[in-house]
Amino acid sequence: MAGRFLNLFKPLARFIPEVKAPERRVSFNEKLFWTAIALIIYLVMASDACRLYGIQREEEFAPLRIIFASSRGTLMELGIGPIVTAGLILQLLVGSAMIECDMSKPEDRALFTTASKVLAIILTGVQASAYIISGMYGQLLGATAVIVFLQLLAAGIIVMLLDELIQKGWGFGSGISLFIMAGVAQQIFMECFNPSPPVDEYGSAGILVALVQTILSGKPVTGLLLRRNFPSLIGLIATIAAFLIIIYMEGVRVELPLSYAGYRGFRSRYPIKLLYVSNLPVIFASALFANIYFFSYLLWYNFSRPQGGNFWTDLLGWYKLEENQYVPAGGLVYYVTSPGNLSNVITEPLRAFGYLTILVVFCVIFSLTWLEVGGLGPSTVAKQLVNAGMQIPGYRRSGKAVEQILKRYIPAVTVLGGIIVGLIAGLSDFFGVFGSGVGILLSVGIIYQYYEILVRERVAEMYPAFRKIFGG
Secondary structure, X not given: OOOHHHHOOHHHHHHOOOOOOOOOOXXXXXXXXXXXXXXHHHHHHOOHHHEOOOOOOOOOOHHHHHHHOOOOOEOOOOOOHHHHHHHHHHHHHHHOOOOOOOOOOHHHHHHHHHHHHHHHHHHHXXXXXXXXXXXXXXXXXXXXXXXXXXXXXXXXXXXXHHHHXXXXXXXXXXXXXXXXXHHHHHHHHHHHHXXXXXXXXXEOOOHHHHHHHHHHHOOOHHHHOOOOOOOOHHHXXXXXXXXXXXXXXXXXXEEEEEEEOOEEEEEEEEEEEOOOOOOHHHHHHHHHHHHHHHHHHHHHHHHHOOOOOOHHHHHHOEEEEEOOEEXXXXXXXXXXXXXOOHHXXXXXXXXXXXXXXXXXXXXXXXXXXXXXXXOOOHHHHHHHHHHOOEEOOOOOOOHHHHHHHHHHHHHHHHHHHHHHXXXXXXHHHHOOOOOOHHHHHHHHHHHHHHHHHHHHHHHHXXXXXXXXXXXX
């Protein structure tokens, strides 16, 4: 049975909107259709055609955008932030045994899902209220404030249902992954092909458009190597390099030989990937930094900016106006946000070093934390292998023996993987990669995941006998 905490959500289950799981096998083409529909709805809600009604202005929160698949001033202002935050909080509580929940039981899984949805709706309301009360949309009063709040709340519920639609078997993968990948792809496309009016002497904001314009005008293309806050040739090269490096790192692994006790001569291998906990550490670290950015800005904007200086809010962060938007200028937030490009790294080396160091340290901390919370530690894996009837050749079939072997690899690989993803994310941002270093890391993992899902689904569609092997 579920713990006392999750049982509190049982009376709310009937009031929470829900997408019913399919009662029949959904075909490959039908899943493709519903996945496309969910993606189209998200893109429309994130476009300028669906801007929030009633707002006078909006602030830019660039560090929040990639992680939360949000879009400035639109119905997707909050993006998937409340859903991701709610899910991570509950998973950490369950994984650390602070909340009792047996995910192998349908009733507990249903209550966990209900609790996630309730918490996501609450966080949507809290974040929407924070945006309105802080004055970031201008002075919203009375009916206008209520309208903006209801728009953000409704958009949050729609995104939650789209994610549930895909996860329950009507589509492929998860809506959260799909929306993050779409946001990163959209940003990379715009930084390559944005045909904007000239932003500098070399032409449009899109680097490939500017490259053509520069060649046609007879100017040297070396001027496009660095363009301050606009996409550059170095950024384009760094983006391609980052994709290739991450794809390579995804394939690096140590394989431990295994044998089955019940089948003599039958051998297998247990792969321990270099990126053992995947991209989760950099997601947690980036989400933490993004929330520091968000709350430091709210506090500074409302308590320090109007009166002049406030020691406590300035300690968390203070901002300066640059190109019609406020950017970090000091305090903790200054060192947990990336300088953004190579030009800024050169002019602010201490900030760059501080950011990279803090990012790597937190990636290692979150890697080691998730090792136990996510059930990926040596003791847990050893128990799973022994229960499956496996053993390491040359060692007796004992959980302790297998655990000792795994302890030689898993903790070291976890720390090394945390350092690598932190360095890739941080250094990629320094070179101005398109879509940000975190965005590239997430997209490669998501694309690889979707590739596996689509191949598996297609094979199962063509050869139904394989469906049992795939568990479908």
